[in-house]
Amino acid sequence: MGKLTATATIKAWFGHVVLFIAKGPRRTQTNHALGFLSENDGMKSGEYIFPNGDIITGDFVDGKRTGQGRYIFSNGHVYQGNFIDGKRTGKGTYAFSDDENYQGDFVDGKRTGKGKYTYSNGDLYQGDFIDGKRTGKGKYTFTCGEVYQGDFVDGKRTGKGKYIFTDGHIYQGDWLNDSRTGKGKSSYPNGDIYQGDFIAGERIGQGKYIYANKESYQGDWLEGTRSGKGESTYASGATYHGDFVDGKRMGKGIYTFANGYAYEGTFLNNNFMS
Numbered sequence: 001m002g003k004l005t006a007t008a009t010i011k012a013w014f015g016h017v018v019l020f021i022a023k024g025p026r027r028t029q030t031n032h033a034l035g036f037l038s039e040n041d042g043m044k045s046g047e048y049i050f051p052n053g054d055i056i057t058g059d060f061v062d063g064k065r066t067g068q069g070r071y072i073f074s075n076g077h078v079y080q081g082n083f084i085d086g087k088r089t090g091k092g093t094y095a096f097s098d099d100e101n102y103q104g105d106f107v108d109g110k111r112t113g114k115g116k117y118t119y120s121n122g123d124l125y126q127g128d129f130i131d132g133k134r135t136g137k138g139k140y141t142f143t144c145g146e147v148y149q150g151d152f153v154d155g156k157r158t159g160k161g162k163y164i165f166t167d168g169h170i171y172q173g174d175w176l177n178d179s180r181t182g183k184g185k186s187s188y189p190n191g192d193i194y195q196g197d198f199i200a201g202e203r204i205g206q207g208k209y210i211y212a213n214k215e216s217y218q219g220d221w222l223e224g225t226r227s228g229k230g231e232s233t234y235a236s237g238a239t240y241h242g243d244f245v246d247g248k249r250m251g252k253g254i255y256t257f258a259n260g261y262a263y264e265g266t267f268l269n270n271n272f273m274s
Helices: 034-039
Strands: 007-011 016-021 045-049 055-060 063-074 078-086 087-094 101-107 110-118 124-128 133-141 147-153 156-164 168-178 179-187 191-200 202-212 216-224 227-234 237-245 250-256 262-268
Touching: none
Parallel strands: none
Antiparallel strands: 007 016, 016 045, 045 055, 055 063, 063 078, 078 087, 087 101, 101 110, 110 124, 124 133, 133 147, 147 156, 156 168, 168 179, 179 191, 191 202, 202 216, 216 227, 227 237, 237 250, 250 262
């Protein structure tokens, strides 16, 4: 093959055909495989078009993409950033065909390290990635205005975290697979506070609820309501210790008035049974 200047040459590379656009001064090309192109004098950058339509532009070392480059996939995805030994490694930006994009660290072609991911619906995640998934510490901002900041595992809210709802409700505590599960504290916009157990976002287990009017309940919870054994303190100074069902005094209990008088017996729908 003769001398070429910025001329396209078809090269065979392990069964693939790539289009190489030579860069720089006139030089002699040989029919080397792609892995050996760097052996040609001065050839350190170029553009390659694969049969499937993918296009690579950028720096090469020893025939491999190493340095800055741009990879345009036939499906519309575009990566621009650093390569090492042919893999996306270092800082880069990856734009998907559906308007999603990632900007941050890559290791061996995967999102690993610190990064920023913008979703097609406008949601935004900023934080740690491992093997392409949100894993580690991060902040997720929803388009509706809700915000989660805390731990992620395999793309889900798992560990410790804080969630701010649009209505002003704030939850801080344990998470499992995107749900409030474990120990946590909810501060409600009306001034009420609950601290205790959660399962799948519901108050279930043991917990204490302090109302804005300073009344309180401490005891068992089931599906978000006071159910089981518990103790309530009322604004009047009275207290009740006993059974609850669906948030009401139901079953055996002791009601002590502020003046010290006490009733012990059976309750039904918050009322004494004679």
